[in-house]
Amino acid sequence: MAQNSKKLSIPAATVPRLSQYLRKLQEVQSRGVTTISSRQLADEVGTNPAQIRKDLSYFGEFGIRGVGYDVDRLIAELKKCLGLNRSWNVIIIGSGKLGTALALYRGFQRQGFNLIGMFDADSNVIGKDRGAGAVLPITDLEKFLTGNEVHIAIVTTPSAAAQTVIDRVVAAGVPSVLNFAPIRATSSEPVILRQVDLSTELMTLSFYLDK
Amino acid sequence: MAQNSKKLSIPAATVPRLSQYLRKLQEVQSRGVTTISSRQLADEVGTNPAQIRKDLSYFGEFGIRGVGYDVDRLIAELKKCLGLNRSWNVIIIGSGKLGTALALYRGFQRQGFNLIGMFDADSNVIGKDRGAGAVLPITDLEKFLTGNEVHIAIVTTPSAAAQTVIDRVVAAGVPSVLNFAPIRATSSEPVILRQVDLSTELMTLSFYLDK
Numbered sequence: 151m152a153q154n155s156k157k158l159s160i161p162a163a164t165v166p167r168l169s170q171y172l173r174k175l176q177e178v179q180s181r182g183v184t185t186i187s188s189r190q191l192a193d194e195v196g197t198n199p200a201q202i203r204k205d206l207s208y209f210g211e212f213g214i215r216g217v218g219y220d221v222d223r224l225i226a227e228l229k230k231c232l233g234l235n236r237s238w239n240v241i242i243i244g245s246g247k248l249g250t251a252l253a254l255y256r257g258f259q260r261q262g263f264n265l266i267g268m269f270d271a272d273s274n275v276i277g278k279d280r281g282a283g284a285v286l287p288i289t290d291l292e293k294f295l296t297g298n299e300v301h302i303a304i305v306t307t308p309s310a311a312a313q314t315v316i317d318r319v320v321a322a323g324v325p326s327v328l329n330f331a332p333i334r335a336t337s338s339e340p341v342i343l344r345q346v347d348l349s350t351e352l353m354t355l356s357f358y359l360d361k
Numbered sequence: 362m363a364q365n366s367k368k369l370s371i372p373a374a375t376v377p378r379l380s381q382y383l384r385k386l387q388e389v390q391s392r393g394v395t396t397i398s399s400r401q402l403a404d405e406v407g408t409n410p411a412q413i414r415k416d417l418s419y420f421g422e423f424g425i426r427g428v429g430y431d432v433d434r435l436i437a438e439l440k441k442c443l444g445l446n447r448s449w450n451v452i453i454i455g456s457g458k459l460g461t462a463l464a465l466y467r468g469f470q471r472q473g474f475n476l477i478g479m480f481d482a483d484s485n486v487i488g489k490d491r492g493a494g495a496v497l498p499i500t501d502l503e504k505f506l507t508g509n510e511v512h513i514a515i516v517t518t519p520s521a522a523a524q525t526v527i528d529r530v531v532a533a534g535v536p537s538v539l540n541f542a543p544i545r546a547t548s549s550e551p552v553i554l555r556q557v558d559l560s561t562e563l564m565t566l567s568f569y570l571d572k
Contacts, residue, residue, distance in 0.1 A: 172564070231568070240563075247459075255559060263567075302570070326569070328566060334381050348463065348466060349472060350377045353445065356449055357443050360444025360447070
């Protein structure tokens with residue numbers, strides 16, 4: 151996948167931190183703050199100034215020594231880098247509690263993610279509104295993907311259905327998947343696939359709790 | 362925090378993979394499989410055999426060359442390492458859609474996580490069952506924590522309430538927190554704090570989608 155050269159130089163571990171800086175900067179911007187030092191930003195997000203300076207160095211040297219970063223400009227740079235100066239179309243597959251919780255999550259639209267459809271296999275919920283308009287039957291998935299450009303598919307189906315659903319959206323050309331089902335999903339196609347796994351999170355806590 | 366020496370030698374990045382191996386091994390065990398090679402396990406979880414062998418080398422050399430790992434024994438070792446040969450008491454704070462989805466998540470009990478309480482500030486839901494018995498008023502949090510040993514607090518409150526709630530559970534001695542609220546939570550106490558952040562996940566996808 152072609153990436154611009156600035157992006158290629160940014161390590162994978164830096165990307166989630168950039169999103170945290172962006173959210174924090176948007177918050178301080180809404181409080182009327184116009185400049186922020188690496189120390190202040192570090193305190194706000196719970197890291198150290200050296201980390202901030204290193205992460206932001208990928209954007210060039212536009213912080214002013216002794217003054218700090220221009221909040222508006224840094225927000226604009228981060229949004230551009232994170233691909234948030236445009237909008238992305240998102241669907242959710244699985245309209246259970248988790249799918250509904252995600253559909254109702256307000257941060258979605260705010261950052262340019264348009265939730266344009268929600269699918270389920272259960273005839274009892276099809277046609278009902280679970281936060282993203284009428285739930286569509288999963289049998290209509292391919293037809294929907296032919297008529298609508300979808301950039302991100304969020305999968306919140308039961309485990310047994312997840313891999314099949316992921317194979318279907320990938321085969322239909324959806325370029326990225328965020329999977330919440332507790333399986334280790336795979337894809338033979340060059341798709342961007344990320345997992346959010348509650349059971350792994352709990353086991354990791356357990357590892358560190360156990361003395 | 363004191364850790365046994367085997368645990369100390371395990372890198373942080375290895376821990377989530379161990380939990381994936383465990384879940385996959387439990388699945389193949391339920392299909393009647395008794396031995397598995399690093400190649401087979403790698404194929405099942407979508408990694409390579411060298412990674413598997415490296416990760417499992419922390420548990421000693423009990424794989425048999427040309428035969429593979431004894432599934433029962435490997436499961437027992439991984440559970441012991443991950444602290445899953447005992448049970449952990451969990452509470453959920455915030456009984457909205459996400460909190461309810463987590464309370465109903467079946468993987469909880471199966472891996473030894475006992476959900477013993479759920480809290481909310483909204484008088485309309487207090488007393489109702491959202492998957493973990495009657496929802497308790499958040500004003501009773503400290504009283505509950507005095508009378509019950511809680512190992513993990515899962516926070517699914519709105520952003521504005523999350524840091525205060527985390528401060529309260531930490532002050533009451535809860536040793537670990539799994540935060541789902543879209544804030545960068547911090548703690549001055551030596552607590553194990555992990556974040557699950559949908560907005561970061563979406564922005565990371567956006568970063569890689571944007572060409």
